[in-house]
Amino acid sequence: MAFNAPLTYKGRPLVRCKNELYYGDPEKSAVVFMQILTTRQEAGETVADRVHLMLLSTDTTKSPKERILKQTDKNGLYNALDFAAILLERQLGEQKK
Secondary structure (H helix, E strand, O other): OOOOOOEEEOOEEEEEEOOEEEEOOOOOOEEEEEEEEEEEEEOOEEEEEEEEEEEEEOOOOOOHHHHEEEEEEEEOHHHHHHHHHHHHHHHHHHHHO
8 A cells, every 4th residue: 555645745755743754655665764853933033943854764673773774963943854865865776776
């Protein structure tokens, strides 16, 4: 059964629950988990300030620690999403070769 998320970014599913986001297709070999660590007020709106990203393997046979392929922090949600797209593109592209 195909996973259909209501939100997408650059053609990949994006799912958010409170301060946690998952980006990528869970049926592929990797997804990016993002956690909003801090927020700030900008023009009366609360926006993400610092975001922690983890490129995770979707292989459930591995331990949780082994599933973390890469991790980093980014400032702002747009920067985090853009970097997540690059991480997934590289990770999924490497496996096709």
